[in-house]
Amino acid sequence: MDWSTGWGAALALMVVAGLAAPAAAQDIDAGKRLYKRADCATCHGWAGDGGEGRTNQNPKIPSIRASKMDQLQLFDTIRCSKPFGEMPFYERLSYTDERCYGFRAVDVPGVVPPLSNNWMTRVEINQLVGYLQTKMIGRGAPTIEECE
Ligand code: HEC
Known part of the structure; x- marks a missing residue:
């Protein structure tokens, strides 16, 4: 295998792992629709600031706008939420195998948050x-522009 096929394989692996290249414009539009469809706003607010527009007043809900998380941390937070977390997780098969933090829901009863319906x-x-x-x-x- 020469270096170019090696690089291709590495890229394919990154895609499998979910680490895609920086988002293209059409993906960002799709992401905006997903933010609504997945009901993130119920907890985090339409603007992600946890402020006005939020129907769930749980004080533990952080502002996404103020988040310091990088791409991978955001991806994992949405996919897995976290043990004892109050946010649902969004990848359907999380915790059926060891993809999230190395454990399965059946091995640790009561620890894993619920799967989102969305x-x-x-x-x-x-x-x-x-x-x-x-x-x-x-x-x-x-x-105001963001609101419109
Ligand atoms: C039921 C309420 C709820 C819903 C729905 C929800 N979250 Fe959360 N989210 C939380 C809470 C609470 C936390 C704080 C961590 C915890 O307790 O699990 C959190 C943490 C986060 C964080 C981490 C921010 C940081 O820097 O610490 C991100 C990013 C995030 N949520 C994004 C989303 C996205 C995107 C969606 C929709 C796909 C979503 N959340 C849906 C309640 C929610």
């Missing part, structure tokens, strides 16, 4: 991450 594929989760990184994270307070 679960997504890895491709969709990546589109959503692209949207969060481009349109929410690090953008400060939401503006």
Whole structure:
């Protein structure tokens, strides 16, 4: 195997692992639709700031806009949520095998949060991450234009 096929294989692996290249414009649009469809706004607010527009007033809900997470951390948070987390997880097969933190739900009763009814594929989760990184994270307070 020469270096170019090696690189191709590495790229294919990255895609399988869900680590896609920076998001393209059509993916960001798809991500925006997913943010609505997956009901993220019920907890985090339409602008991801956890403020106005949020119907769930749980004080543990963080602002996505103020998040310091990188692409992979965002991807894993949406895919797996976290043990004892209050956010549902969005990859349908998480915790059926060891893909999230190395454990399965059946081995640790009561630890794993629920699967969202609005679960997504890895491709969709990546589109959503692209949207969060481009349109929410690090953008400060939401503006009127964003609302419209
Ligand atoms: C039921 C309420 C709820 C829903 C629905 C929800 N979240 Fe969360 N989210 C939380 C809570 C609570 C946390 C804090 C961690 C925890 O307790 O699990 C969190 C944490 C996060 C974080 C980590 C932020 C940081 O920097 O710590 C991100 C990113 C995030 N959510 C994005 C999303 C996205 C995207 C969706 C929709 C696909 C979503 N959330 C749906 C409640 C929710």
